[in-house]
Amino acid sequence: MTPADLLTSNDLVRALDLLGVVVMGITGGGIAARLNFDPVGFAVVGIVSGLGGGILRDVILDRGIPAAFDGPWYFVCSLLGAGFAFLITSEGRALNHLMVVLDAIALGLWAATGTAKSLATGLDMLPALLLGVLSAVGGGAIRDVMVGRIPVIFGGGPLYATSALVASVATWAVAALRLDPAWVIAAAALGTALALVSAWRRWTLPGRADSLVTLSPAQVATLIKRARWAERRKLARQAREMVAEEAAADQVDAASPSADR
Known part of the structure; x- marks a missing residue:
């Protein structure tokens, strides 16, 4: 079993993956609410937030149908998140803290999955790292551009892109050193930990x-x-x-x- 197989077949990892899509749908829906979008706008922004990075990665890899289209669950989860933001306010200290945690978990998993999939197709280190980071933060960046904002990952926000890069490098190291595939979970957790600490300590790059x-x-x-x-x-x-x-x-x-x- 390869790291990519582990990340795409494990039930717990898949559940966390789908939960991350829900969280990104809520985040996108929150932006749509502040911009006074209608239900169609909520749905589009939620889908782009939750699925944009993974779809773009799979299109670049050109390995068949993107994972987001392989069954209804990814779209259902992104729409659930956007619908939640449309019907219920997503403000609140406890909810915001929970979303930060779930978002960081998803970021680490998506970065590790994107890197592992890229390496499995035969890409070299740098392209694989790029697609790993793209998988994790691409959806949010596309969403921000779509609604006319400068992407948060370009500065002033938590170290999400940096955290995704750390998870991607750690995943590449697992593959390069031929470690047990289970170590890829630790690689994803490393990126998640950095994202959480940077959000808590309000770290930013100069x-x-x-x-x-x-x-x-x-x-x-x-x-x-x-x-x-x-x-x-x-x-x-x-x-x-x-x-x-x-x-x-x-x-x-x-x-x-x-x-x-």
Whole structure:
């Protein structure tokens, strides 16, 4: 059994895979809700979010029908997620935390699956890594472009693309070292762990802030927070200066009568 066989045939892995599609459908539906889309928009954005990366990978590999079309479950899960976002608000601290965890699990699995499938078709290391990352974050990037946003993976957000790359490199190492296929689960878990920690610690990659022309939503939020903090510090400094000036003026006024006498 190869790593690709393990990732595509294990029932638990498949269940987590489908759960990740649901989560991405909810995420896409949340964006559709903020843009006031109708049910058709929710469905399209949900499908693209959940299935876009895998479909693009399978089309590039040209190995028959894409996995998303091999049965109804992938489309059903993406539509369930989009329908959930349409009918029920996806806001809430507990739900958001759960979605982050499930999204990170799916990211690690999708990156490992994409890399393993690419290696199984005979691709070299770099193309296999590229398709692994594409499998994990391609759907979200296509979704963002489709709704007129700069993809979050381009900066300001959690290290999802980096986490996918880590999982892909680890999967390639399992194949290159001819380790037991079960180690590919550890490779996927490595990418998942990095995604979770980066989301928790709010890690981002350094960017060229001085050369930014347009910003992603996450970058805009960060810029606003920094501007507000700078404005608060400026107002506090001005208040201290005013208090100091008033105190100095009071001292002058207090000293003036004695000087006159």
